[in-house]
Amino acid sequence: MASVRNSMSEDPLLGNGPDEDDSEVSCSGSDSDSGSVLSDDSVLPVYKQECGSRSTAKTLYEACAQNNPLALQKVLEKGVTKEEVMEVDHNGWTGLMVACYKGFLEIVQSLYHCPYLDINHQDNDGNTALMIAAQAGHTMTVTYILNYYPGADTEIRDCRGFTALIKAAMQGRDDVVSSLVMAGADQNATDTTKLKCARDWALKTGRYETLNRLRRLNLRPRAEQFTESYVPEWPALKELVAQTTVNKSPGQRITQRIKSTFGFSFPRDPQDNGVLDHMVRITTSVHSPLVATGCRPLCPTSPPEVGKRRLAVPELVKKHSGKRLQEGSVCHSSGSVSCIHSARTTATSCCADTDRRGSVISIASTGVRTFIPRSMVHRNSVFPSGCIPKIQIVKSGEPTPKKEKKRKRHKGYLEPPVWKYKAEKQEKKKEKKAAEKEREKAKKEKKEKKDN
Structure with missing residues (x-):
């Protein structure tokens, strides 16, 4: 491991490696979500699930902490106030923050339609829900917040001046770093204490893979x-085909065959x-x-481009006209194709059982708005409404019909040839039947003699 660190530190693109004289840095190689990194505010509290049944959750915070989507749905259907939505614990965490820390993606999706929810709420240490999910390494949760929560600010700082990108880089969350950078997070944003950006903190904490990921994203910043x-x-492709079709001399052929015979293939990273x-x-x-x-x-x-802010789905809905969205996104409702905006109400009224809903309806019922084109949307011709009915199997009162006996073939027609192994099997069966008949006759004769 030391040789790897030395070789990485000699790379001019990576830098000199972590500072040994900095006593405040505690480089931990563990991948735990609650490891302390560089400051006390990076320590995430431990939340234990309360004992007892999951149906005991009566408030929004309890449903989020217990990962109980059904209880959360009941609470939202009854109606909530701003005080209930923004209820916090002793750390200043709301129910959404606890779900982001634990990685309860279904809870985060259910809170998407919750009113009075402040996605940029900060706890006692200045952390937001996006920061907590990024530091914990929950990529799907971070991506969902960036795509479906309007107004999610990636540049909010905590009490130390750390942004969500800096926290993810310090913890070595490569996928989270990619999601934040492609969503428009500022890579050059520095903290208020050390004045270092995400690249500097990744180098300082020894997260060389994260640093390499940032470098690769900057080399190709646009997803064309x-x-x-x-x-x-x-x-x-044309150049490679031209190289293989060129006529080679006998010496080149011999050397190529020797290399292919005695060469060794080692696993390596894919080429750019x-x-x-x-x-x-x-x-x-x-x-x-x-x-x-x-x-x-x-x-x-x-x-999508590095450093460019990407709009969330609600912001796209407000920006573009309803006709354009209807042409680009569809869903099934009452046997016809309609816009995705009414999919949630249609799904709940069509079928209460979520296990029997169709694929598009089940996605829409969870609050996820997707943009699926008409040419690629899955249409069910048997159950076009997306709701699969219950099928009850009842035994028929009529007796089962008997199989008809095979009719004998006429003598005037040619019979197909019989295979040798089939003929042998038939002969053995005939011999067994004849032997059984002889035994039965012998038994009958013995019985008659005894009776006489």
Whole structure:
């Protein structure tokens, strides 16, 4: 491990490595979500689930802390006040913050429609729900907050001046760092104590993989495969084909065969603009039929880019007209195709049992708004409303029909040839039947003699 650290520190692009003379830095190699990093405010409190049944949750905070979506839905249906929604514990955490810390994604999705919810609420140490989820490493929760919670600020600082990106970089959360950077988080934002950015803190804490991820994102800051003008062609293919089709001399053929015979192949990282990189671009592009969530983007000329703020779904709904959204997103409701906005009410009125709902209806009932094109949406011709009815199996009163005996073939027609092994089987069966008949006759004769 020391040799790896030394080799990494010699890289001019990575820097000199962590400072040994800084006594405040405590580099911990563990991947725990509650490890202390550089400051006391990074220590996340331990929340234990209360004993007892899950149906005892009566408030919004209790339902979030116990990870009870059904109880949370009942509380929201009854109606909540601002004081109930923003109820905090001794650390200043709301129910949403506890769900973000624990990684309760279903609770975070259910709170999407909750009124009076402040997504940028800060606890006693200045942490927001986005900071807590980023520091804990819950990538899906961070992505959901960025995509579906309007007004989620990525540049809010805690009491030390740390942003969500700096906290994720210090903990080595590579996927979270990618999500924040592609959502528009500022990489050059510095804290108020050391005046260091996310790259500096990643280098200081020894998170070299995170530093490498940031470097790769900056080398290719624009996701061009999400635009309609993207051409799914591999630029290096023509050059490679030309190299293989060139006539080689006998000496080159011999050396190539020797290299292929005595060479060793070691596992290595995929090359930039290589075949694996090209396959990832094609399968994640808008034109790919392999991606079920692929759709026509509302902003085809503005793909995701490093450092550019990306609008959330409610902000896109307000920005674009309803006709354009209806052309790009559909859902099933009462046997017809309609806009996704009314999917939640349709799903609850169509079928109360969530296990029997269709795929698009179940997604919409959880509060997730998706933009699925009409050409790729899943239509069910048997149950177009998305609700699968209960099927009750009843035994028939009529007797089961008997099988008809095979009719004998006429002598005038040709019979198909019989295989040898089948003929042998038939002969053995005939011999067994004849032997059984002889035994029965012998038994009858003995009985008659005894009676006489």
